[in-house]
Amino acid sequence: MARTQGSHSDITGPRIRDAALRLFAQHGYAAVSMRQIAKEVGVQAGALYNYTPDKQSLLHRLMEGHMRELLAAWQVQESSGEAGEDAMAQLERFVRFHISFHMQRPDAVFIAYMELRNLSEENFILIEALRSSYEDALEAVLKRGVDTGRFRIPDTKIATLAVIAMLNGVMTWYRSGGRLSLEEVESVYWDMVRKSVGV
Amino acid sequence: MARTQGSHSDITGPRIRDAALRLFAQHGYAAVSMRQIAKEVGVQAGALYNYTPDKQSLLHRLMEGHMRELLAAWQVQESSGEAGEDAMAQLERFVRFHISFHMQRPDAVFIAYMELRNLSEENFILIEALRSSYEDALEAVLKRGVDTGRFRIPDTKIATLAVIAMLNGVMTWYRSGGRLSLEEVESVYWDMVRKSVGV
DNA sequence: CTTTTTTCTGAACAAATGTTCAGTTAACCT
DNA sequence: AGGTTAACTGAACATTTGTTCAGAAAAAAG
The missing domain is CATH 1.10.10.60 (Homeodomain-like)
Known part of the structure; x- marks a missing residue:
């Protein structure tokens, strides 16, 4: 037809x-x-x-696609760890995954963070829900670390947002071919994150 | 006339x-x-x-005004410390200042971070220079802390950007009248920053 | 080949854009 | 009061905007 x-x-x-x-x-x-x-x-x-x-759908589809890829990629990454992996190892996994994933799609990341206000209200709600579940993934790790005594965090919700904000900062300055390799950058950020949530 | x-x-x-x-x-x-x-x-x-x-000047003046206020306010804040204040106290001063100052001007902050790409090239260069000197202010504190052995930071440039990115994250979620007071939020962030650069 | 289906053109639409400016209104000064 | 200066209107301008659609072109199917 x-x-x-x-x-x-x-x-x-x-x-x-x-x-x-x-x-x-x-x-x-x-x-x-x-x-x-x-x-x-x-x-x-x-x-x-x-x-x-219409133009709006173009934007929405870009964002939705990006967020779903992100969530799917994290689920793969998360379940690839050995069973019983402790919170510290999970957090390192998250940090390295987050930086690596985002650096491979700088444009999509930029859009997903900058164009939220240009979404229609219904589309905004959909995208925000996806973002929330990604944040929840990190918060779950942090909570586990607090429960097992590996982390000392006054407020896991704030810590979640703070860590993600910090990691996202890498997008604003990192250019491949620079002074540091992507893996070195991951390590520097992991060092800071690890200490910031530490006991 | x-x-x-x-x-x-x-x-x-x-x-x-x-x-x-x-x-x-x-x-x-x-x-x-x-x-x-x-x-x-x-x-x-x-x-x-x-x-x-024209419209462009409207944007540029908003951004320039905001950045100059920020730099001026930090200079006041910085010089209000006792002479010989150590790097740790200076960093705490910076963190609390940054959060407090930015939370009082959410709109200007938002614009200064989101509308850079809508500046003409010459205006962009001017604003970037102002932003750089603010970042330099923080990096100077971090360097001093490294020199005096108070901080252990693999890369002060990256740490500078990471700290600022983390602190800026507060803008995306904090609403006055929420669960935490501004000072409590400052303390939570200060706790994380302090640990992240610590030895 | 011809026929059918998919894709694209090119023009058109009403609405909105930044900006200009002659002329009107308001404010100030003596 | 009148006279001078500053501020604003309202219309006009050339462009650009998102979107539509009849018909041409291209691709696929028979």
Whole structure:
């Protein structure tokens, strides 16, 4: 059965996705026009509407895709640890995973943190829920560490946000090919995180 | 002597400043129109151009003003310490100052961190220089602590950025009237920072 | 090949954008 | 009061915005 005109795929075309990702990250959602995206893809603006119902969905799908990838990747990483791994090892796993994962997708990360206010209210709620469950994953580790006496943390909720904020900071300055390798950066941050939650 | 038509003051009118601050913080620079700002002030759009040469200057002046206030306030705070204050006390002073200062201007902080990419290139360079000298202030404290053996930090540059990123995280969740007072929040963060740079 | 289906063009739409400016209103000064 | 200066209006400007859609082009299917 033919797609009626004006309808669109449920999955955004990869070329369009990539162009939107790059442009949104560079100039911001509001500052990028559909015509700019189209030009990057090598197509007229109208053609985009075969792949997305509107500009807003383009943004939302980028964010949702990113957050779901993040959650899925962490679940893989988490379950790859040996059973009975203690909280300290789990926290190191999280720190290294977080930095590594985010550094591989700087544009998506940037968008996910900067463009929340350009989401419609319903889309905002959806994305926030995904973000929350990622934060919960870290908080669970911290709580376990507190319970087992490995960590001393006055407030696990604040500590969760503080750690994530600290780790996200790496995005603002790290450029591959710099003074430090990604693994060295991971180690420096892990050193600070470990001490900050320590007894 | 009369101002010729179309010229503008060197200082942006406070009403306009405040309206732009609030709107830029809420919706983002690119998403706010001059007409929206005018409406908030209770005036027609054209009247704004008696106070600013263009929209870009409005943004730049907000950011520059904020950064200069920040630097000035820190200099006051820094020099208010007793002479010979050790690095640990200086760091605590910085942490509490940073949180307290930023929490009093959430909108300006938000703009200063989110709208860098909407600055023209020359304005961007100016603002970045101001930000750098603020970071240098913290790094100086960390270096002193390393030299005197109070801190153990593998890389003071990274630690500087990590601490600031961590502290800035408070902006994303703290709302006055919440579970914790501002001073309690300061203490929680200070606890984490202190440990993270500790020996 | 022809027919069917999918994809894209190119023009058009109404609305919104930053900015200018002649002319009106308000404020101030003597 | 009148006269001078400052502030604001309201309309206009050229561009750009997101989005639609009839029809052309291309691709797939027969």
